[in-house]
Amino acid sequence: MAYLGTKELEIILPNCIDKYDKSKIDNVAYELALGDQVYLTDSKNRKKEILDDKNSQVVIKPGQFALLLTDEVVTIPKNILAFISIKFSQKIKGLINVSGFHVDPGFSGKIIFSVYNAGPTNITLDKGSPYFMIWFSELTSESTPYAGKHKGQNSISAGNVNDLNGELLSPSTLLKRIKENEKKLSAISVIATILITLGSGLSIKALSDTSKFNEGYNIGVKEQSIKKNIDSIFSKPNVDSIISKKIDVILKEKNNEKK
Numbered sequence: 001m002a003y004l005g006t007k008e009l010e011i012i013l014p015n016c017i018d019k020y021d022k023s024k025i026d027n028v029a030y031e032l033a034l035g036d037q038v039y040l041t042d043s044k045n046r047k048k049e050i051l052d053d054k055n056s057q058v059v060i061k062p063g064q065f066a067l068l069l070t071d072e073v074v075t076i077p078k079n080i081l082a083f084i085s086i087k088f089s090q091k092i093k094g095l096i097n098v099s100g101f102h103v104d105p106g107f108s109g110k111i112i113f114s115v116y117n118a119g120p121t122n123i124t125l126d127k128g129s130p131y132f133m134i135w136f137s138e139l140t141s142e143s144t145p146y147a148g149k150h151k152g153q154n155s156i157s158a159g160n161v162n163d164l165n166g167e168l169l170s171p172s173t174l175l176k177r178i179k180e181n182e183k184k185l186s187a188i189s190v191i192a193t194i195l196i197t198l199g200s201g202l203s204i205k206a207l208s209d210t211s212k213f214n215e216g217y218n219i220g221v222k223e224q225s226i227k228k229n230i231d232s233i234f235s236k237p238n239v240d241s242i243i244s245k246k247i248d249v250i251l252k253e254k255n256n257e258k259k
């Protein structure tokens with residue numbers, strides 16, 4: 001098994017790449033471009049995006065997963081095994097090729113790359129730009145041609161999209177949620193501080209009111225007992241009777257004196 005060099009690539013690739021362009025041979029690799037279909041896991045409507053002249057860019061946010069379809073249909077001869085990868089210029093930003101790295105002998109179709117943005121910033125890709133590479137390696141003998149489920153693939157299927165359904169919590173989404181919760185917590189702690197301050201103020205007032213009440217109550221009780229004593233002194237029946245008796249005695253004496 002030997003990797004094909006530039007000369008061999010120029011010979012076999014016109015039959016292997018539908019939109020063959022000699023200028024896309026990069027040393028011993030051939031550059032593949034981003035086609036017209038992508039699927040982003042943070043897509044709101046859970047549908048793939050169609051790229052065209054008006055909508056020709058895709059933005060993969062940090063922590064997001066995406067499916068990218070190549071522009072070219074690749075047809076691999078039975079005596080060739082091909083290897084695929086993402087170009088270093090995108091890898092250096094943090095774009096990782098999660099999917100497989102080979103194309104089987106006898107495969108024909110567009111390649112779907114499943115990628116993950118492990119970098120700290122958005123990665124923007126343009127339709128038609130070369131982000132992928134493919135190398136060709138000659139086998140020592142012909143292989144049984146590939147006849148699996150990806151044979152003839154030329155789009156991102158509903159099945160591909162469904163396989164990726166479900167909330168993907170990227171590190172940036174988690175960080176956002178943590179920050180939101182921190183904000184909520186600090187608002188709650190401000191409210192709690194205000195309530196505690198108000199509560200303790202009210203408690204202090206209630207305590208002082210209680211002691212004033214007790215003081216007032218005691219004064220009232222004392223006043224009442226003094227009043228009762230005075231009343232009891234002045235309401236004693238013997239005081240009146242003694243006084244009236246004295247008055248009677250004095251009047252009688254006065255009358256006797258007159259007689």
Ligand SMILES: O=c1ccn([C@H]2C[C@H](O)[C@@H](COP(=O)(O)OP(=O)(O)OP(=O)(O)O)O2)c(=O)[nH]1
Pocket residue numbers: 099100101102103104107110111112113114146147148149150
């Ligand atoms: O990232 C990749 C890797 C592979 N392929 C294509 C080329 C390859 O020849 C074919 C099958 O690859 P593989 O055998 O790894 O996939 P599978 O899901 O196991 O398919 P199958 O059950 O048909 O073997 O899919 C892609 O489109 N993208």
